[in-house]
Amino acid sequence: MNNTQSERSPYSIWSRRRMLTTLGTGIAMTGFGPLILPGGASPNAQIRHAVIGSGRQGRSHCKQFSGIGPDCRVVAICDVDPDQRRLALEVLPRDFPVEEQEDYRRILDNPAIHTISIATPDHWHTKIAVEAILAGKHVYVEKPCCHNIFEGNLLVRAANKYGKCVQHGTQNRSSESVRNAIQFLRDGKLGKVRMAKAINHQLREPIGRAPESDPPPGVNYDLWLGPAPKVAFTRNRWHYNWHWFWDYGTGDMGNDGIHQVDIARWGLGVGLPDTVTAAGGQLFYNDDHETPDTQVVTLEYEHCYLLYEMRLWTDYPLEGHDNGVVFYGDLGKLDIGRKGCFVTLIDKQPEQISGQDASHARNFIDAVIADDPSKLTAPISEGYISAILCHLGNIGTRVKQRLLFDKERLQFPQSDDANRLCSRDYRDGYQLPAL
Numbered sequence: 001m002n003n004t005q006s007e008r009s010p011y012s013i014w015s016r017r018r019m020l021t022t023l024g025t026g027i028a029m030t031g032f033g034p035l036i037l038p039g040g041a042s043p044n045a046q047i048r049h050a051v052i053g054s055g056r057q058g059r060s061h062c063k064q065f066s067g068i069g070p071d072c073r074v075v076a077i078c079d080v081d082p083d084q085r086r087l088a089l090e091v092l093p094r095d096f097p098v099e100e101q102e103d104y105r106r107i108l109d110n111p112a113i114h115t116i117s118i119a120t121p122d123h124w125h126t127k128i129a130v131e132a133i134l135a136g137k138h139v140y141v142e143k144p145c146c147h148n149i150f151e152g153n154l155l156v157r158a159a160n161k162y163g164k165c166v167q168h169g170t171q172n173r174s175s176e177s178v179r180n181a182i183q184f185l186r187d188g189k190l191g192k193v194r195m196a197k198a199i200n201h202q203l204r205e206p207i208g209r210a211p212e213s214d215p216p217p218g219v220n221y222d223l224w225l226g227p228a229p230k231v232a233f234t235r236n237r238w239h240y241n242w243h244w245f246w247d248y249g250t251g252d253m254g255n256d257g258i259h260q261v262d263i264a265r266w267g268l269g270v271g272l273p274d275t276v277t278a279a280g281g282q283l284f285y286n287d288d289h290e291t292p293d294t295q296v297v298t299l300e301y302e303h304c305y306l307l308y309e310m311r312l313w314t315d316y317p318l319e320g321h322d323n324g325v326v327f328y329g330d331l332g333k334l335d336i337g338r339k340g341c342f343v344t345l346i347d348k349q350p351e352q353i354s355g356q357d358a359s360h361a362r363n364f365i366d367a368v369i370a371d372d373p374s375k376l377t378a379p380i381s382e383g384y385i386s387a388i389l390c391h392l393g394n395i396g397t398r399v400k401q402r403l404l405f406d407k408e409r410l411q412f413p414q415s416d417d418a419n420r421l422c423s424r425d426y427r428d429g430y431q432l433p434a435l
């Protein structure tokens with residue numbers, strides 16, 4: 001997709017020409033003083049980036065985007081929790097002012113900000129991303145880009161309609177060794193591959209039971225809840241542990257599992273499946289968790305299967321890795337995991353496929369500077385499919401039946417229960433924007 005095919009947002013006050021002019025001056029239009037590059041060099045381009053959600057991953061965004069080169073500066077951070085904002089400010093360079101906001105809409109209102117990254121809980125991802133696109137921003141959105149199937153479709157339509165760069169936070173797509181391993185499959189060197197197994201295998205400790213309490217002082221808890229139902233605060237429905245509640249998170253399939261599912265799907269060269277069969281539950285936890293600790297999912301395609309296995313109670317290496325993917329071909333197998341990428345051909349010793357580490361954030365900024373979404377390594381048009389596979393796995397697990405999936409309508413022709421989980425009720429004032 002290029003910009004000649006896409007529309008500009010009606011809300012956008014950034015035309016490409018105006019953006020580049022401002023980038024070239026190095027002077028922010030509002031809100032910031034001039035940004036001086038190291039050595040006083042005149043920049044050709046200087047992207048002003050904001051991080052929305054400054055928890056664990058948001059602080060990693062702060063480090064990544066402020067460390068990728070002089071053409072990108074983190075000029076604003078946003079979080080509903082003042083403590084999280086303070087922690088984010090501590091990891092940022094101190095050589096220019098950084099705007100601090102509680103409400104992400106103030107970030108989207110600011111025309112001096114070109115790009116945003118979203119590292120909030122999952123239930124906010126699509127809403128903020130689509131509103132940002134409508135405000136003329138390019139977006140780096142953490143995985144999973146959507147909290148349900150309807151949202152994923154909305155986000156990809158918004159990105160296409162307005163021609164924005166929208167990068168999905170599945171950063172393995174920028175890893176050269178993984179790219180080389182996928183190319184190995186594409187070149188047919190493993191023969192025909194009929195199955196890939198995505199393994200999410202690790203120890204995640206129980207979270208116990210947390211009583212209702214007041215939110216921490218200064219926190220805007222209502223804004224944290226956003227589209228989700230209004231419920232009393234508990235420490236477990238809060239930073240990080242929200243992953244394990246369906247109102248905010250997507251379980252560990254949408255959390256860590258999505259990285260393996262994305263690589264498996266990429267290597268198999270497939271999109272949405274014809275059916276999903278899933279089972280899962282809590283064989284280990286006896287606490288506030290709603291999401292499973294054990295899960296098996298089979299996604300069926302015309303010529304292959306994608307399997308997902310999850311055990312959150314095993315703290316030992318298994319099948320060569322903890323989180324990883326195995327591709328099974330006629331000529332041997334390929335492992336892609338945290339230890340690297342290894343090919344084992346029949347009767348041969350494993351051989352490593354290597355490559356340089358590359359920055360996913362850098363790839364995003366390069367695509368933005370080129371104003372060319374086709375340069376993204378994890379464009380949302382790919383990312384949302386992998387996110388949907390995780391939703392399919394979770395829906396199958398929750399409704400406990402083999403589900404046919406209509407890939408055109410993004411619905412289940414035979415299950416109303418499953419269709420109900422394709423979207424959610426949005427709390428008043430927090431509905432999704434229309435396109």
Ligand SMILES: NC(=O)c1ccc[n+]([C@@H]2O[C@H](COP(=O)([O-])OP(=O)(O)OC[C@H]3O[C@@H](n4cnc5c(N)ncnc54)[C@H](O)[C@@H]3O)[C@@H](O)[C@H]2O)c1
Nearest residue numbers: 053054055056057079080081084119120142169224239240
């Ligand atoms: N790509 C990766 O490898 C990777 C790694 C870790 C986390 N993540 C993703 O990053 C996201 C954040 O995860 P985390 O572990 O940092 O969670 P976290 O709970 O530590 O941080 C989330 C932050 O978002 C803030 N927040 C909530 N609603 C907000 C709103 N409306 N506006 C602004 N801030 C808001 C919270 O106060 C919190 O500080 C998740 O979606 C997660 O899946 C990705």
